[in-house]
Amino acid sequence: MTNDEDGADPPDRRVVTDHDRARLRLTRRILLAGVVVGMVAAVTLGLWGASGAAGLAVWLVVTAAGSVLSALVTAILAMVDEARRVHVARRRTATALALFAAGFVLLVFSTAVAATV
Numbered sequence: 239m240t241n242d243e244d245g246a247d248p249p250d251r252r253v254v255t256d257h258d259r260a261r262l263r264l265t266r267r268i269l270l271a272g273v274v275v276g277m278v279a280a281v282t283l284g285l286w287g288a289s290g291a292a293g294l295a296v297w298l299v300v301t302a303a304g305s306v307l308s309a310l311v312t313a314i315l316a317m318v319d320e321a322r323r324v325h326v327a328r329r330r331t332a333t334a335l336a337l338f339a340a341g342f343v344l345l346v347f348s349t350a351v352a353a354t355v
Contacts (some may be wrong), residue, residue: 247273251326251327251328253327254327258325258329258330261312261319261330262305262329264311264315265308265311265312265333268307268308268311269304269337270304271302272300272302272304272305272308273304275296276296276297276299276301279300280293280294281293289355290333291354291355292355295350295352298347298348299348300349302340302345303341305338305340305341306337306341308337309311309333309334309338310336312330312333312337313334348350
């Protein structure tokens with residue numbers, strides 16, 4: 239059974255191509271940037287005299303924002319690639335879903351920490 243208009247078999251979504259790896263590198267860079275910016279913000283708050291719980295809450299919020307931003311970039315670039323008929327591996331889709339979930343969990347953790355401040 240074929241799904242393409244030209245009669246060819248659809249690509250195997252389990253295969254991760256070099257293009258997929260390049261897109262996932264961008265995802266990792268954005269996620270890492272969120273973690274680093276969160277650490278800088280937490281250290282800055284600590285230097286200003288805020289409590290450790292406040293610094294942890296800020297780090298969690300900024301890391302959650304980085305996670306959601308990297309998930310959005312991953313999902314949008316996957317949609318663009320699909321529109322251009324470029325192969326998109328399942329790993330990219332699963333990564334975007336996992337990052338959205340991680341952002342939600344981090345925000346829940348941040349509200350728990352912020353309640354102790």
